[in-house]
Amino acid sequence: MNTATLLISCPDRKGISAAIANFLFTYNANIVHSDQHQDNSENLFLMRVEWDLTDFTLDMAAFAPAFQPIADRFAMQWQVALSAKRPRMAIFVSKYDHCLVDLLHRHQSGELHCDIPLIISNHEDCRALANFYGIPYHVVEVTRDSKSEAEAAQRELLQANGIDLIVLARYMQVLSHEFTAAYPQKVINIHHSFLPAFDGAKPYHRAFARGVKLIGATSHYVTEVLDDGPIIEQDVIRISHREDVEDLVLKGRDLERIVLSRAVKWHLEHRVLVYANKTVIFA
Amino acid sequence: MNTATLLISCPDRKGISAAIANFLFTYNANIVHSDQHQDNSENLFLMRVEWDLTDFTLDMAAFAPAFQPIADRFAMQWQVALSAKRPRMAIFVSKYDHCLVDLLHRHQSGELHCDIPLIISNHEDCRALANFYGIPYHVVEVTRDSKSEAEAAQRELLQANGIDLIVLARYMQVLSHEFTAAYPQKVINIHHSFLPAFDGAKPYHRAFARGVKLIGATSHYVTEVLDDGPIIEQDVIRISHREDVEDLVLKGRDLERIVLSRAVKWHLEHRVLVYANKTVIFA
């Protein structure tokens, strides 16, 4: 189905729904998904609406000028996305390949609506896998001293490939503030704990030492503050005293794969709205 | 907050959202919750919208005549409920009291927006508990031979108390077809299995015998076919080989309490829409 998706957030007041519904009805939109939310603590109205373009009488090239008066009236932040324009996603990876395997297989089987023009890594390890799926693989080495050159090289690659979304699939380097600032809400990370518990290094070791009864994984947008960006998805799994740190690492991989892939899928389908350092998921 | 809630289902076509949004905006409704769903396999449009009545300029006594033209245009099935009018709920119970304790405590602490004018039981066991919470307790004995007289007595009590919803809180008698037909989508049962597995008698024993790794509970509307009505809520919990049937019974009680109370709460808040022997939960 050829659809358009509109994401809106604005101060809550009367008449917003009516204005949007009327606008879409005027151009004969066939709505396939509509969901809205009021956050009372922030007095915000948030909405996602997706419609079939088959009978839509407004040329999408003319959408912005046609919709802007409504957006202005309600002081909306908004964006519209076309299913025909597949987002372009880059994957960053280091040596652990379980999330990469998972994302590439999902992409191949049609679960992820995007193109993947490249994979960037600081190691050679995953090249064969990338080749198997036919994705160009670029190694950009990163050392303590070469970080800014490395990031420059990475950003050049991203720009040359018109990248819309960067997924850190257990990429073990911390990105600089400059880098993350250049891609706001466009870098998704998977952290191997139930944030905010065990942010930072070695979360499985610390979970084991603390004696928690469940371990978790968290997918979030990357911001300047480490492991503090808006959470997109989390999940947990029960562990027992019979499991040592190595077992937690293995068990956690299943969580990491699933939590990251859900977050990526929702982002690619324009189901995520960010506000107040949180997310609304219109799933 | 003093609100009205509208539940709608109708064949899906263009313009429904706009018509409803305009209608509400015309009378200055302040929408506090709105959720809609398209079921493509049934070609149905389903919606729940709740608005604050403070600034609403249409007298709710005049709502039906004002809204009916829209309902007619789209062939809607609809109902409107006022938060000011608390539903009247009867609880049926036998000897197991765990669900009853739970419902009465939730009611007392303000979680359940309803009045409970009476409890009906086929045993004396729970009378002290009913007394503690100040709810009239009626014993109507049921034997194989007295069932129709018993149900007549029960229905008289229900009618005399203006009951809108009947909750079977582990009530161990099967209601007759006449009874359930008289209260369509108004009788909620809790079954102690993950339906459709282990419908009928002794589900924990059969779950134990089959060696399942999770046990469940299911809350559903009662229909003529035993354990086959529209499912409102389900949940499961993991068990281990160390647990025997008695342990499953104990563990299952926690599920039964929570699953039943969620279903009751959603029903009371007009969040449940039934179609095609399923439910949509606008939660």
Place this chain on the structure above:
Amino acid sequence: MNTATLLISCPDRKGISAAIANFLFTYNANIVHSDQHQDNSENLFLMRVEWDLTDFTLDMAAFAPAFQPIADRFAMQWQVALSAKRPRMAIFVSKYDHCLVDLLHRHQSGELHCDIPLIISNHEDCRALANFYGIPYHVVEVTRDSKSEAEAAQRELLQANGIDLIVLARYMQVLSHEFTAAYPQKVINIHHSFLPAFDGAKPYHRAFARGVKLIGATSHYVTEVLDDGPIIEQDVIRISHREDVEDLVLKGRDLERIVLSRAVKWHLEHRVLVYANKTVIFA
């Protein structure tokens, strides 16, 4: 069944199982539950064994002198408990009564193998409930200035009633170091977050602000460091953006009840072994 339960921890080495199994077999023990665990990171052997006393030929009064040579040989820490001797449990509560209702109902229905000689509160609110279940209810007011006198009064009550276990059922006062030091591994608390996330005050508010996708509850032994004692049980539940702080509080109550009651039950059945600020649960 009339049973004895032995809990053991000692440095791991060969022959421990054989020594214990032979000792029990010598006196004709009929073992009903046996579970052991090696923690390699601490080089510890941990065991729980429970046997039917019907055919046991050693008088339990003579158990300690008979077993001590084995304990000495392997440098064991050990304790033995008799099912015939029901532990005596005190419940501390403030105004929130949901955990108290839950514990009292479970006790009444036979789920918790203990006596409850008293409830202590800093408020009058739960007196009627205590009366209904026939448990003496003592109000000990606590103010910033009266804390040490209050704790003295509480400890006198505990001693006078021969209390073995104190359960803090959403008791809103922090106990002093002197108090907790006097009851090592004998005070169980329920904290309304997935520790170590959101330790301290107002965890639901902070969970809401952080935008987590799951909320949790944690039951743990109380130590000198707030919310840092050995974790006995934890669980989580998914939340959505539609839920505000008040909803989290309500939803969390279900977790608190279940997580606390599991921890209490395991403690009462001598299924919990503490080491290295963690627990092994022999469930």
Place this chain on the structure above:
Amino acid sequence: MNTATLLISCPDRKGISAAIANFLFTYNANIVHSDQHQDNSENLFLMRVEWDLTDFTLDMAAFAPAFQPIADRFAMQWQVALSAKRPRMAIFVSKYDHCLVDLLHRHQSGELHCDIPLIISNHEDCRALANFYGIPYHVVEVTRDSKSEAEAAQRELLQANGIDLIVLARYMQVLSHEFTAAYPQKVINIHHSFLPAFDGAKPYHRAFARGVKLIGATSHYVTEVLDDGPIIEQDVIRISHREDVEDLVLKGRDLERIVLSRAVKWHLEHRVLVYANKTVIFA
């Protein structure tokens, strides 16, 4: 670590633990994992014990004659497995490749302690994947008429490769009774429902039609009765009314992968004991 694992089941009576512990201690076994269970309803004693062979003074070639007298005394069914002898596992697959991708990646990353000498399929689809992981791929076409010839060819391949375990990774053909009888407790299947609900064909469609609130997956040993063998592992995931059958199929894949891989891993580590058409998992 070089270990041996003993799995035992026998009628429950006194002295079994002592006999086993003494036997192992006699030969200086260093026990690394020991777990036992009494099933009272069947009066069975079930045990798994694993020990490090480093200091073990009995040659494992002489284990059977040395242990048999104890086994005879207690009427034990027993088996011993050596970690040094990796089981040989065959994977059967049709067109859906998600479970195959998962198993092969886990095998490559060292999670599954086995060799995989071959993959058998009734389609060409997964050949490239098998090649990537370097596993020989055999296509054996199956039609209604050629089933018995096809199974003969499959069994020849299995025998030629010394296969110990067959994993049906969404293999879409039903095996004949002759086939399953030849591999008792050696064929593991993944069924895409929470058995016993929705056994047989099209479980996701039927789950959707019934309106369940959770979908599941079940891994079990294959017996003569379809979807009725001993359950090894199950899990479920919540769905919403927004998800159609296709969404359930996608979501279910994650369950299928994880549930199947857990079952396979436990089997390969000799953690599964079957009795009374159920399993004990010594995990």
